[in-house]
Each structure stands twice: as C-alpha cells, then as structure tokens.
Amino acid sequence: xxxxxxxxxxxxxxxxxxxxxxxxxxxxxxxxxxxxxxxxxxxxxxxxxxxxxxxxxxxxxxxxxxxxxxxxxxxxxxxxxxxxxxxxxxxxxxxxxxxxxxxxxxxxxxxxxxxxxxxx
Amino acid sequence: xxxxxxxxxxxxxxxxxxxxxxxxxxxxxxxxxxxxxxxxxxxxxxxxxxxxxxxxxxxxxxxxxxxxxxxxxxxxxxxxxxxxxxxxxxxxxxxxxxxxxxxxxxxxxxxxxxxxxxxxxxxxxxxxxxxxxxxxxxxxxxxxxxxxxxxxxxxxxxxxxxxxxxxxxxxxxxxxxxxxxxxxxxxxxxxxxxxxxxxxxxxxxxxxxxxxxxxxxxxxxxxxxxxxxxxxxxxxxxxxxxxxxxxxxxxxxxxxxxxxxxxxxxxxxxxxxxxxxxxxxxxxxxxxxxxxxxxx
Numbered sequence: 001x002x003x004x005x006x007x008x009x010x011x012x013x014x015x016x017x018x019x020x021x022x023x024x025x026x027x028x029x030x031x032x033x034x035x036x037x038x039x040x041x042x043x044x045x046x047x048x049x050x051x052x053x054x055x056x057x058x059x060x061x062x063x064x065x066x067x068x069x070x071x072x073x074x075x076x077x078x079x080x081x082x083x084x085x086x087x088x089x090x091x092x093x094x095x096x097x098x099x100x101x102x103x104x105x106x107x108x109x110x111x112x113x114x115x116x117x118x119x120x
Numbered sequence: 121x122x123x124x125x126x127x128x129x130x131x132x133x134x135x136x137x138x139x140x141x142x143x144x145x146x147x148x149x150x151x152x153x154x155x156x157x158x159x160x161x162x163x164x165x166x167x168x169x170x171x172x173x174x175x176x177x178x179x180x181x182x183x184x185x186x187x188x189x190x191x192x193x194x195x196x197x198x199x200x201x202x203x204x205x206x207x208x209x210x211x212x213x214x215x216x217x218x219x220x221x222x223x224x225x226x227x228x229x230x231x232x233x234x235x236x237x238x239x240x241x242x243x244x245x246x247x248x249x250x251x252x253x254x255x256x257x258x259x260x261x262x263x264x265x266x267x268x269x270x271x272x273x274x275x276x277x278x279x280x281x282x283x284x285x286x287x288x289x290x291x292x293x294x295x296x297x298x299x300x301x302x303x304x305x306x307x308x309x310x311x312x313x314x315x316x317x318x319x320x321x322x323x324x325x326x327x328x329x330x331x332x333x334x335x336x337x338x339x340x341x342x343x344x345x346x347x348x349x350x351x352x353x354x355x356x357x358x359x360x361x362x363x364x365x366x367x368x369x370x371x372x373x374x375x376x377x378x379x380x381x382x383x384x385x386x387x388x389x390x391x392x393x394x395x396x397x398x399x400x401x402x403x404x405x406x407x408x409x410x411x412x413x414x415x416x
Binding site for chain 2: 034037047051052054055058090
C-alpha cells in the first residue's frame, strides 16, 4: 500500500506527513507522561511542568496546521497510516490469502491472474 | 465434454436446464467445437465470473463486463460462466469505467443467484489464458477436472444458502458522553482538574479522555458480543470483515460481518436485526443476498 500525496502540492504533502508523524510522537509522549504521573514518583511541580510542555507542543502543532492549511491533509495521511497498520494487524491475525480461500493454489502459475497481475 | 451446448449459449440462447448447464454433455466433442466457441479474433482468453452447479436453467442473454455475451462451459456436474476476452486484464485510469465493469460483473452473479443457481463467485478480472499449447477452454476444463472434488465441496457448503452483509454502527461520542455522566472515576478526575494548574489540568484531561475511550471500547465490545450472539444461530458461518468508515458523520462502524445464511433463516435474521436496531443503541445495515465470496 502506498500513501497518496497530492503531487500538485508536494510541499503540503510532505509537510502534512511530517506533522502527522509529529502528532504520533506527541501521542506517545502523552502516554509516557500519564504513566509517570500515575506512578506517583513525580512531584506536583514536575507534573505541572510536564503537562505545560505537552500542552505547548500540542498548541504549536495545531497552530502550524492552521497556518499552513494542513488540517485536512494531516487527517487524511493519518487515516491512511491507520489503514496500513490495520492491514498489517489483519495479516498477522488472519494470514490466509485469497488463493487459499478459493482453493486455487494448485493452479499452474500464469493460468489465472487478477488485475494486479497476481495469481489468484 | 465440449458440445453444442456451449456454442448455443454463446449466442445467447439457453436450452433445457440440464442442457444449458451442461447436464447433457455428449461424448465425441471435436476440436472444431472448441475453435467455434473461441473464434472471435483477439479474444483468446476467458473471463471467469463464477462456477455454477448444474440443474437449473441459466438465465438467457446475460451480458457481462463491457457488454460481452456471457456463456457457460460445462464440466461434469458444474459449468464455468465466462465471456471470451483479450489476454489482458481489464484496467483503466477512469474510476467510472472500472466501477461500470465491476457492477457488470456483480450483475452477472446477481442473475445467477436470482435464478436460484448454486454459485461459486470469482473476483473481478479473473482471466484464464491459453497455456502449454492448450486454448483457454481446455485450460479451464482441465483445471476444473483437476480441482473437481474441491469445488464439489464448496458447492456443498453454499448450497441453499446466501451471503448477507451485516454492518453495525454506533456513535462513540454519545456512548462516551453517557459514560462521562455516570462514571465515578471521570467525576473524580473532573474535580481534581478544577484545583490543578494548567499543566496538570492538561494531563488530567488526557487521562480523562483515555479512561472514556477505554470504557467506550469495553461497551462496544459488549455490544458486538451481544449482536453476534443473537445472529449466529441463524447463520451457518460468519466472517468478520475489516471495519470501514461509516457514511453518516459521527457514527463509527463497530461490526462488519458477512453471514452465510440458509434460505429459510433469512426472514428470521432480518427480524432479529430489526429488533436489535429498535432497541436504539445501534444502526444496522443489512445487505444482500450476495454471491458467497466470503465462504468459498
């Protein structure tokens, strides 16, 4: 699967991809921050500082998206990334391809193919 | 194996049920028969729609992808439903053209299913080509003969049954709002946020969102278990498909299920789904009958 980027606006596409990756990192940071907070090992001051940093990061990301008109592009890229992850997970959960389902795995190669040019 | 039946069907005429579907195969077929069937220049391939079990009349004059005349090629107790095509897959950059082809493919299957014919469907753009000096027809019949027992088993699995789609959606936001309104944990977090500085408040809000999402996921898992429990008794098999985007805003698909349903159970399944929807928590899309793609 490929990530589709609008070729007429490469800058938007690339920047959108960068922001999408930064958002994913931001989510990972939030998870870690919550774990630290819930561990009880951080002082109130440290929790406050951690929270403010993440809040500032979030606001900065949102500001860039708004300024550059990237909100829709980032959403689309993230949806496509989600699809890729879903596909990978699906293949891990159910590693059976259509050839097995159709019982055609014994057909000699090249006899049947689908529109992607693959044996089916 | 190859006889007059196939030639007649290619011209859009069907004979008696058995004859049309190859029940009356006469021995002594000649290679001339084969050449006659595939005489169209540049159309040395066979586009395969489905295998059908003999015994019922194939609807007359079906046209398939690109308006091509569909015909049957008999092999023992089954027939392959095909049209003669070039040796290149159907491909276009124009989405409308591709959609038209796929719809035509599905319409052929609908004709077969609508006529009560036991059908094993093939996906769009399955093309058989000549190989090792054999024309496509001989390649096809050779393959069907070789895999005959496999296909007999598959026909047995779907005989008297049809595939239906059951898609269920909920509003995650509404479920989340209901959880937030009643959960002690969420109310405690709200109280804690009120007396916190902006940084801690931000983290508490993240925690709140995470807790609501987890509770929403748990509730949705319960809904899925309940629904599948209610419908599986009416299905001989279930296949869980990938979740897709629901067309209505603010609704999320939580179940995308293909059901292989015995014909006599179809009304009961419909009634159960209607009852579930009337309870008000979910929206249900019940589609079909489809060719049993998911179960062969």
